[in-house]
Amino acid sequence: MMTNRNEQHRIAIIGAGPGGLTLARILQEHGVKTVVYEREASPISRQQGGSLDIHPESGQRALREAGLLEQFQALARYEGEDFRLLDKTGKVYLDEVADSKDGNRPEIDRGTLRGLLLNAIDPTCIHWGYNLNEAIPKDNGQHELHFDNGHVDIVDLVVAADGAFSRIRTLLTDVVPTYTGLSMVELYVNNVAVEHPEIAAFNRRGKLFALSDHKGILGQLNGDGRLCVYAAFRVEQDWVETSGIPFDQPEEAKYQLLKLFGDWDESLTTYISSATGPIVPRRIYMLPVGLTWTHKPGVTLIGDAAHLMSPFAGEGVNLAMLDAAELALSIVAHQDLSAAVQAYEEKMYPYTAESAKMSDDNLALCFGEDAAPKLMELMNQYHDQ
Ligand SMILES: Cc1cc2nc3c(=O)[nH]c(=O)nc-3n(C[C@H](O)[C@H](O)[C@H](O)COP(=O)(O)OP(=O)(O)OC[C@H]3O[C@@H](n4cnc5c(N)ncnc54)[C@H](O)[C@@H]3O)c2cc1C
Numbered sequence: 001m002m003t004n005r006n007e008q009h010r011i012a013i014i015g016a017g018p019g020g021l022t023l024a025r026i027l028q029e030h031g032v033k034t035v036v037y038e039r040e041a042s043p044i045s046r047q048q049g050g051s052l053d054i055h056p057e058s059g060q061r062a063l064r065e066a067g068l069l070e071q072f073q074a075l076a077r078y079e080g081e082d083f084r085l086l087d088k089t090g091k092v093y094l095d096e097v098a099d100s101k102d103g104n105r106p107e108i109d110r111g112t113l114r115g116l117l118l119n120a121i122d123p124t125c126i127h128w129g130y131n132l133n134e135a136i137p138k139d140n141g142q143h144e145l146h147f148d149n150g151h152v153d154i155v156d157l158v159v160a161a162d163g164a165f166s167r168i169r170t171l172l173t174d175v176v177p178t179y180t181g182l183s184m185v186e187l188y189v190n191n192v193a194v195e196h197p198e199i200a201a202f203n204r205r206g207k208l209f210a211l212s213d214h215k216g217i218l219g220q221l222n223g224d225g226r227l228c229v230y231a232a233f234r235v236e237q238d239w240v241e242t243s244g245i246p247f248d249q250p251e252e253a254k255y256q257l258l259k260l261f262g263d264w265d266e267s268l269t270t271y272i273s274s275a276t277g278p279i280v281p282r283r284i285y286m287l288p289v290g291l292t293w294t295h296k297p298g299v300t301l302i303g304d305a306a307h308l309m310s311p312f313a314g315e316g317v318n319l320a321m322l323d324a325a326e327l328a329l330s331i332v333a334h335q336d337l338s339a340a341v342q343a344y345e346e347k348m349y350p351y352t353a354e355s356a357k358m359s360d361d362n363l364a365l366c367f368g369e370d371a372a373p374k375l376m377e378l379m380n381q382y383h384d385q
Contacts, residue, residue, distance in 0.1 A: 019303030019320030020161030080107030082206030090265035166305035
């Protein structure tokens, strides 16, 4: 049997997010060992938050390549595909109830997905508490990796799976993420079914979008019983600082947020007033739609590092995992590592550009004029296809 020369190469993956872990797992399945460096101190050092819908042609395909599709199906929440669309008066535009078994975009909590991948990877490959500071290209195509803790590694390929603000991206392009014009404030209603049964019944088992006046209240039921809530605003980049809202004082922050939704129906504002615990404001950034770069040996990007986009096509995690599958399979199929990376890059550009455009268009629609009726029309067109 011919051995794949790439089994002998040293491949480093920076970032143990969904992209990096899927890549490590699929390569491991093909006998290619990698080293994963993650800046977080341990798998439990940060609350992972948020529920993700995993699409058949991308996230689920990657899980199949990883040999984890059946385990995923056992963990996934098919009923989480319920979707409600309203405007600020509480008028309902869409009220979709998912089939509990046969939906094709089931939900999984981010932490559960990470656990599924981590359990399937040789733990000696993953180095926690390694924050990459710099990757320095050498003349022979290798890269010298420098970490905050003083560790240095020399590798044949470094894969940047280090998310939105990748430290490696500058080796391939000068382009940096720009602010989309949207800021989202993240809150949680804990144990919603027991503590707020009226909200649980109103929201149902999946997502609720209330959109009006260039603003939104978005609800998303997580598998751990929490309702993740986003209050979303079309605002200047420095709004988090200039709004005067003390996000580190949750009760006062909620009071001030509610004033911004003063004429919204109580069935919606209760999502904010019922929240407990920390409140996190997030600015939403994106890379230009259709970003490409000139291939260089020994380095590439996957996931958000390659094509950061707003979450309004629900594609970010799915694409990170698909990129991982495409890169892993290309590495296995080619004898030459640089040719493998280049083939992956050429394949990845068109499918990610399409999703990035959809995300951008959806953000403009969701926070533009008459958002609820327009989103209803778009989704009805999608269902009719
Ligand atoms: C508010 C919000 C809601 C979202 N909702 C959805 C959704 O519903 N569906 C969906 O598909 N997507 C959603 N996304 C997008 C999704 O979270 C990302 O697209 C996805 O996580 C990208 O995966 P990744 O592996 O590329 O990067 P990440 O998940 O960002 O992982 C990067 C990893 O790299 C590590 N890292 C970073 N820098 C370094 C360094 N210097 N050294 C070592 N390690 C490093 C980080 O700690 C992290 O673990 C949402 C995003 C946001 C902001």
